[in-house]
Amino acid sequence: MNEEIKLYNYRQDVADIDICEFLASIIDKELKGATSKIWHGHPVWFIEDNPIVGYSKQKPGIRLMFWSGADFEEEMLSIVGRKFKDASIFYNNLNEIKNSDLKRCLKKSVEIQWDYKNIVKRKGILERLK
Numbered sequence: 001m002n003e004e005i006k007l008y009n010y011r012q013d014v015a016d017i018d019i020c021e022f023l024a025s026i027i028d029k030e031l032k033g034a035t036s037k038i039w040h041g042h043p044v045w046f047i048e049d050n051p052i053v054g055y056s057k058q059k060p061g062i063r064l065m066f067w068s069g070a071d072f073e074e075e076m077l078s079i080v081g082r083k084f085k086d087a088s089i090f091y092n093n094l095n096e097i098k099n100s101d102l103k104r105c106l107k108k109s110v111e112i113q114w115d116y117k118n119i120v121k122r123k124g125i126l127e128r129l130k
Helices: 003-010 014-030 099-111
Strands: 035-039 042-047 050-058 061-066 087-091
Touching (some): 003 014, 003 035, 003 042, 014 035, 014 042, 014 050, 014 061, 014 099, 050 099, 061 099
Antiparallel strands (some): 042 050, 050 061
């Protein structure tokens, strides 16, 4: 696991450390070849410099966000806006995470991608990569 991400995880509240560690380990395992780093203050995984998935601490809990998740057709994911294609789920307890759901979404995150890497160049317009 990326050392910066380990440090991020251990800086969380005691109740959230297990959630963060578990998410990071599953994401690392399922997204082979992806790179990870702390980006805009929280852990994010990239495929060819395109952000795919990340998590952060927010008031409702640990937010797991998929950049292209709005197109995953997963009821568990909440879609807030329509301009971008992100979707999220919040966790407050490790036992809320369903491995099969998480792995399915991670698989879809490889298969369904919007080009966030070039969003600034395209002045906010997203194009589908996969």
